[in-house]
Amino acid sequence: MTANALETGARSPYAMAELGEQIALGKANKAVSKTLLLAIMAGMMISLAGVFYTTVSAGAGDMPYGMAKLIGGITFSMGLMAVVLCGGDLFTSSTLIAIPAASGKVSIPQMLKNWGVVYVGNLIGSLMIVWMIVYTDQWHGGHGEIGHSALYIANAKLSHSFGQALVLGILCNLMVCMAVWMSYSARAASGKMLAMVLPVAMFIAAGFEHSIANMYLLPVGLAIKSVAAPEFWAEIGKTPEYFSNITLDNILWMNLLPVTIGNIIGGSILIGLFNWGVFLKKH
Incomplete structure (x- = not known):
């Protein structure tokens, strides 16, 4: 094999695991102020992908269900691409970060502190985009179909039981962390982007639950439901009662809480610790 092939070819699974541990270690060791700013940025990126997804899904009622979901999922993959490529x-x-924690390179309190700061930063970034979208009346687009799409998505996400939301959170972060993990195999930006498209499209199409995406998709639905005028409801042919699942209590306790727990299990254990045990654990 030539030197050029070694430089441009895909990394081996072992090399991917080593790179994944280095990246996670770097995240854990960053200053809190930098972590918070990068988390706000990531929350905005995922939320903008949510705007893209909601807009593309608007008025898709006549399209075959699976195709509409596939297109929405492909558009949403923009968010993870932006997060990974922009850091x-x-x-x-x-x-x-469970990987370097398992290796003893990061303490459990340090890992939990990072998770807390990132979670708060993601929430701040997400709510900033919610405010901008609602303030600018972007949801009125397509004769109200964008707002209708946002309400439909939020209402559906809030229809699960606590246990269902938790398992859907596990499945979601299994796919999200798989997408990130697959991106470690690529050396070029194009390869990283391509690796992330289908896993993200899959979790969106299947209706899995992503806590940070839901920090945009659920509050924007609640905000639209709260501020929409009678003319909007007449335009979409629905009433606020039709979207009865969209309440603050449901958002916090029946979605964000179980989905966050599920996301932790899916990412830290099913991807992180599984790969650590196979490729990095010292026997």
Whole structure:
């Protein structure tokens, strides 16, 4: 094999695990102020992908269900691409700090502190985008179909039981961290982007639950439901009662709490510790 092939070819799974541990260690050791800013940035990126997803899904009622979900999922993958390529700190992928923690290179309190700062930063960034979208009336686009799409997505996400939301959170971060992990195999930006498209599209199409995406998708639905005028409801042919699942209590206790727990399990254990045990654990 030539030197050029070694430089441009995919990394081996062992090399991917080593790189993953180095990246996670770097995240854990960053200053809190930098972590918070990068987390706010990541929250904004994921939320903007949520705007893209909601907009593309608007008026898709006549399209076959699976195709509409596939297109929405592909558009949403923009968010993870932006986070990975721009170095943002996203809570769901920060669960991979469990790898250096398992190696003894990061303490458990240090890992939990990072998760807390990143989670708060992601929430701040997400709510900033919610405010901008609602303030600018962007949701009125398409004769109200964008707002209708946002309400439909939020209402559906809040229809799960606590246990269902938790398991859907596990499945989601299994796919998100798999996407991030697969990106470690690539040396070029194009390869990293391509590796992330289908895992993200899959979790969106299947209806899995991502805590940080939901920090945008759920509050924007609640905000629209709260501020929409009678003319909007007449335009979409629905009433606020139709979206009865969209309440603050449901958002906090029936979605964000179980989904966050599930995301931690899916990312830290099913991807992080599994790969650590196979490739990095010293026997």
